[in-house]
Amino acid sequence: MARFLLRSALLVSAVALVPAVTTAIAAADVQTYRDLDQFMSVFERVRSEYVDKVDDKTLIKGAIDGMLASLDPHSSYLDARDFTNLKTQTDGAYGGLGLTVSLEDGAVKIITPTEDTPAFRAGLKAGDYITHLDGVLIYGGTLDEAVDKMRGAAGTPVRLTIVRPGRDKPFDVTLRREVIQLKPVKWEVKNRVGIININTFNKNTGEAVRAALAGIDKAVGGQPLGYVIDLRSNPGGLLDQAIEVGDAFLDRGEIVSQRGREKNDIERYYARPGDLSHGLPMVVLVDAGSASAAEIVAGALQDQKRAIVMGEKSFGKGSVQTLLPLSDETALRLTTARYFTPSGRSVQEGGIQPDILVPQITDPDYKDKPRLREADLRRHLINEAKVDDSVLEDDTKPDPRFAATAEALKKQGVEDFQLDYALKTILRLGTTPPAKVANAAPAGGAKAAKR
Structure with missing residues (x-):
């Protein structure tokens, strides 16, 4: 009887959609309907014969989660709780430890600790695994x-x-939980250099x-000598806020484009006239x-020679997720496009390559610290123009600039070598006449142009 009712419900749903999808149904593969029939058979068997009684809602959510997990690491189903959590995070305040985590083969792995949170202050690092909480596996x-x-x-x-x-x-x-009030941006001035630390991209x-x-x-x-824009350990966030930030530092030109499934499904976003940073030298x-x-943001400023x-x-992570509401309390977070930098580069898998590679040698573990990136995630989207940089990353030839020990x-x-190196670079560029700034970047670096 249950089997009959479930099949009837499925049939009613299909009939209700006929006016909108007649063409699609006519062209559908018969095998798809056989697979759906098999899915219903599995659902009924689990529902009736599993050792413990499981409610239908749990089974259906599990099926949806499994379907989306087979696509890529960033597509997911948001139930009422997840939907609320997402809204809370994008609004800029949530309770907890300040960790961005993922699940890898059953293990909880830290993607990044958010600056100025309990996890960050305790020294937790990207690539760490959390195995127990209060002694419980x-x-x-x-x-x-x-x-x-x-x-x-x-x-x-x-x-x-x-x-x-x-x-x-x-x-x-041992950490003490806090109400995490994310301040997306902090700034300070050192030696007439403006330092802007962007921790996340929420609505503010x-x-x-x-x-x-x-x-x-x-x-x-007046005006500073230049700026350091610190995007380290920033897990990202809202696309429109990335465009706003890029616009603040650019006077013209493309910031980013996003491209969907079809060749003509392209959206481009451009900077409006007015560079709020006065065209001064910048390090990101x-x-x-x-x-x-x-x-x-980093790709836009790099490609525009800014x-x-x-x-x-x-x-x-070079993909765009769109939030598709399913009801008042649930939604689908689905990967719908890839984004590209102004020069047409996709950062998917490959990331943004720095103009000047500067290791964080004030971190005593920097040589052994695992590199956790998009390419390490299961079922990540493939970049067709992928380049293997592992040989370059593992280059062990000593660089005299980076020979000092953390101690x-x-x-x-010097508590933060990368920031210190960036400040010294700006000081060199900031004391150079504007006409010569384009040629003043350290060897191997990009040219910072006066806009």
Whole structure:
């Protein structure tokens, strides 16, 4: 009887769609309907014979999750809880530890810790694995279950057991939960150089960057010598905010294009007249944690010869996800396009290659730290123009510029070598007459042009 009712429901759904999809049904592969019939058979068998009773909602959600997981790592079904969590994160405030995590073969892996959060202050790093929470093994569970356990009331402690590649034994870290109030942008001035640290791309990021540029001008009583735009460990966010940020530093030209399934499905986004950074020299810092919207900004400024990109190769997420509402409480986050930099590059898999490769030698683990990027994720989209840079990344020839040890640099007062190197580069460029700035970039670097 149950089998008959389920088949009847499926038939009614199909009939209701006939007016809209008659052509598609006529051209459909008969095998597809056989597969759907098999799916219904599996559903009924599990529903009636599984050792524990499982409600239909759980089975259907599991089937949807499995279908989307077979596509790529970024497409997913958002139930009411997920939908609320996504909205909370894009609004810029959520409770927890400040971690961006993924699930890899049943293990919870850290993508990046967000700056100025409990996880960041505790020294957790991209590529670390979380195996236990408060001594309870979480391997083999779902990502939602792990995230739920890491969240909780502000001020309450949670103990994480961490496995870090390169270390012989796991170690425990006890963190105290906080209400994470994400400030998307922080800025400061050092030696007349404006430093703008963009941590995420939520709905306030574009406005915050414009405010930072105005604040820097006011702080120096005019114009600074130049800017360092810090996009390291920025996991990305909203596409429209990446466009707003790119627009703030460009006077003209394309910022990004997105291309869908069809050849003519192309949208291009351009900068409006008015460079709020006055055409001054700029360095953009990126690393393996710079992803998505962060890569859009870095790629635009690099291709438009507006900035020198410095640091390490970025994450390599070159796809666009569209939020498709299914009901008032649920939605589908589906990969609908790939984005391309102004020169037509796709950063999918390959990431943004820095003009000047600068390792973070103030991190004592930088040589052994695993490089977690889009290309490491299962079922990631393939870049047809993929280039294998592993030989370049693993080049062990010593560079005299980067020979200092973390301990020696600390004694010199250098806590962040990449930022220090970027500041010194701006100081060299900022004291050069504008007509000569284009030729003043360090060897191997991009040319920063006066706009």
